[in-house]
Amino acid sequence: MSSIDFETELSETEQAVQETVHRFAEEVLRPVGQELDKMPDPQQTIDDDSAVWPALKKYAELGINTLGADDTGLSPVENARLSAIIHEEMGWGDAGLAMVMTAQGGGIVTWLANISGKAELISRYGGSDLSEFGCWAITEPDHGSDTLALNQPTFNDPEITANCIAVKDGDEYVIRGQKSSWVSGAPIATVMALYCTIEGNRGFEGGGIAVVPLNLPGVSKGKPLNKLGQRSMTQGEVFFDEVRIPADYMIVDQDAYKMALQGTLTMANSWMATTFAGVARSAFDLANAYSKERIQGGKPICEHQSVKLRLFDMFRKVETASTFARKVSTINNGTDRGQLHYAIAAKTYSTRVAFDVASEALQIFGGNGLTKEYPMEKILRDARASMIEDGCNEVLSIVGAEDL
Ligand SMILES: Cc1cc2nc3c(=O)[nH]c(=O)nc-3n(C[C@H](O)[C@H](O)[C@H](O)COP(=O)(O)OP(=O)(O)OC[C@H]3O[C@@H](n4cnc5c(N)ncnc54)[C@H](O)[C@@H]3O)c2cc1C
Structure with missing residues (x-):
């Protein structure tokens, strides 16, 4: 049980959404995430017979993909509060699936389509149904942190050459390179x-943001990446060989790029914060339950003082991460007072807490925590990835500090 259960101000809708998403996290995300995680070849996670497809279908059926969509009928604050609840519960179920379903599945492409003002893009990508599946590509083989460090001197260094470049050609852009x-x-x-x-x-500062349908001639994809954590989330490179898009698919131009990137990072870091508060809570819940079952020294281990203290310390961290993440999500996504440094503080805090709490939880499981028979080692790996995901925590903190 999290402190969210005691929030008297949760509306009936919010409570109902929380219960529904928690059930989905428990019955679908957690078992499917564990199954995908164990697959040795990441290609198997997206083969036709993979459990990911029914899980994605069930997610779409829930109708909770409200992020960025214009057709939900919710006020921005209502949307932000619900989004925070949804992210936290989904993170509790499975970090990788939560990220791929919420942020990538509908988030950024939907937002771009809606700000484009272009009827064709709005009708195709601007709603909350998931018939189209989005992804967000900013990093490149030679440029990870460089692409995100938007208030550092390197950001407008013309000597640093990008791996993916768009060139204006009449009423089209031609895209070359790779992500x-x-x-x-x-x-x-x-x-x-x-x-x-x-x-x-203008270096990275002279960037643009385009909506690119991935069935265009010249687009190809690499093999799914084999990695340590969040193995349930498929990832891979995308290549562009003279790919042509209409010029008005470039939704954000060079003059607005830096501001739009700041907005994107503010949004993405808020989502990361709430999701990984949920991951931290999952580790705590599992360790708390295990400590009541495991008997050592003639009594459940939760009755040993050092285990009690460890659990209480974990509980305190989970609750502060969750409360801070939800507050920042509401400020940043629900009002026009979006603040990047708040989002970064919440992301770096939540992901660090998720990793620390998962590590402490594994200790409570003892040797069992290290085995693949128990869920802890996977949660620890998933949490570890989050401290690099959407920006290394150190680099994000440097960017956030500049914003104070
Ligand atoms: C799970 C996961 C999901 C991801 N999802 C996406 C996605 O959807 N789309 C996408 O485009 N990318 C995605 N990424 C990529 C991610 O944004 C990058 O991995 C991250 O920004 C770091 O870049 P890098 O891996 O190239 O590390 P590097 O930038 O090479 O950094 C390596 C090390 O050097 C340090 N460092 C680098 N620059 C500085 C500096 N200026 N000052 C101080 N220290 C520095 C870093 O802190 C780090 O420890 C994802 C990554 C992960 C792990």
């Missing part, structure tokens, strides 16, 4: 929010 193997959801995505450099002499 990194870390693009979440790319192997199954049908559309991409592409953050890339536009030809010129």
